[in-house]
Amino acid sequence: MKHRSLALLGALLLSSALTACSPSGDGSGGGSRDGSGDAAGGRTVLDVWLMRDSVSAAFQQEFEAGFEEDHPEIDVKIQIQEWEGIGEKVTAALASNDAPDVIEVGNTQVAQYAQSGGLTDFTGRVGELGGDSWLTGLAEPGAYEGRQYGIPYYAANRVVIYRTDLFRQAGIDADTIRTREQWIAATEKLDQGGTQGIYLPGQSWYTLSGFIWDEGGDLAVESGGEWKGGLDSPAALRAMEFYRRLQALGKGPKDSDEAQPPQAEAMAKGQIAQIIATPGGASVVAEKNPDLKGKLDFFPIPGKSAATPGAVFTGGSDLVVPAVAAHQQEAFTFLKELTGDAWQKKLALAMSYVPNRTTLAGAVASDPGAAAMAVGAANGHATPNTPQWAAVEAKNPIKDYMTAVLTGRDPRTEAAKASRVIADTLNSDS
Incomplete structure (x- = not known):
């Protein structure tokens, strides 16, 4: 049997009180801005933060190679982050002028980051990202005040x-x-x-x-x-x-x-x-x-x-793009690939996760634990979607x-x- 350890659910149990950030922009992403993200030869360096246990080294290598083969104009640089202290680190990045282009966050943390204007709004592009079949327990907490900031990445549940x-x-x-x-x-x-x-x-x-x-x-x-x-x-x-x-x-x-x-x-x-x-x-x-x-x-x-x-309760992660990220369109391309059908199927099998949409539940049929999770994930929920919920969990x-x-x-x-x-x-x- 192939199962992830309980550590893969850092987002499931993480509930630290974080300084928040909130709605901004329409996420249309008219192309990358000039800046330090431009590599030699005209390739754009895309900085991405993914969390510990989100992907294995083998999957990361496979994805980077496949993505860059399909998008040779983009050079993906993935940095693995630790869950401990990540709230303060993300908050500081969103308030800076040098934020990464894509960040993985716990699904219930999106509202805290969206509150003060730090995230790109993808409401107008949900259709392009296949949002009609997203898991509710990832999609709902990825939204704040009716706008979609978090893009469902993967899920796990009891x-x-x-x-x-x-x-x-x-x-x-x-x-x-x-x-x-x-x-x-x-x-x-x-x-x-x-x-x-x-x-x-x-x-x-x-x-x-x-x-x-x-x-x-x-x-x-x-x-x-x-x-x-x-x-x-x-x-x-x-x-x-x-x-x-x-x-x-x-x-x-x-x-x-x-x-x-x-x-x-x-x-x-x-x-x-x-x-x-x-x-x-x-x-x-x-x-x-x-x-x-x-x-x-x-x-x-x-x-x-x-x-x-x-x-x-649906635990797991969403992907967000800082409003100040230098390469908005390239970041959107990254989101579309990693959260799309092909890579979601591979991720689910590699990591024993539940894919981000109900239509892909069959991808984990060969993994008994993940298959049981996928059945439950179809009736998944999240805690009340407010930045103040972290304070409730603290008490x-x-x-x-x-x-x-x-x-x-x-x-x-x-x-x-x-x-x-x-x-x-x-x-x-x-």
Whole structure:
């Protein structure tokens, strides 16, 4: 099996408070400007920042060679950046006169950079980029105030990682688990003797978010320029009740998240039938416990009905072009190539990613983990699209709310408290 490690989802969990940048320009890109990007022989040097684990060295080499063969007038220079400290680095670049031409950013970070005018607006060119089939969980957070600044690059999301041997012993065929109630029934059957039906930490708020979206709710909603927290809506309360039922079918801690302790390590140590994680978690389990190699598989998080997979938080990246970038048209050409069908298929297979559009889901059919992700990605969502959301995650009242409910406090009272914190934070000018 070929899976990326959890590190490939730096964008999925990254939520540092960043100085922001916002709408500008129409992105029509009338050609490159003169400047330091002009190489000898008339070729234009295109500076690109991609993030660590976004591409392998082999894929990078293949793409650069293929792109330059098709566009010999452009010399692509890709620099790999680290996730740690990238917010400050991007913010400084957008405010300078020497920004790179293309930058990879986490999909939920686009609004923060777009807020003060630092990004090129591609709204008028979405059609040229195949935007009619983009994954919603990448396209929506790539937009800000109705304008498209982020171009979907790749996606990843959570799936169910399960022990095939424990499922077989319990007489359960994972392919038949298509709905939430079927999932609960199977997990109850697995939760017998010394086996935990599922290991689900009490503060896995991205998982809860999917259940809330399934019920028709949201973490927060905006109306008339004001935000209101959504945890106390009937839909969100139903989602929390389902989470409580599922979490009770194992011994996951009620007061910590997936990282404390790392749930893949917990699965490696014990008789745990399932966890909810990105597919790279299976590699961690097998590495920690080689006896489980070949005994792990995946299925999409089930939905309320068999017709629709469970909603998931879509992590991943978008590509943006700084408004001050010297080579706007060449940058657009780069975006069109790397996010187009041919290179998206190659990237998905090379990196076990979900391609950026629904029409390419079949490209990862040979990779079980990525194929399960692709099914879920069709019902992908993102956190509320506002620059202030990073401040909500810094406080994270959602985690405290979940622990309160799982330890016996009144769900409505605790949901109302958490919703007020969310609203106050989102409506704050700071």
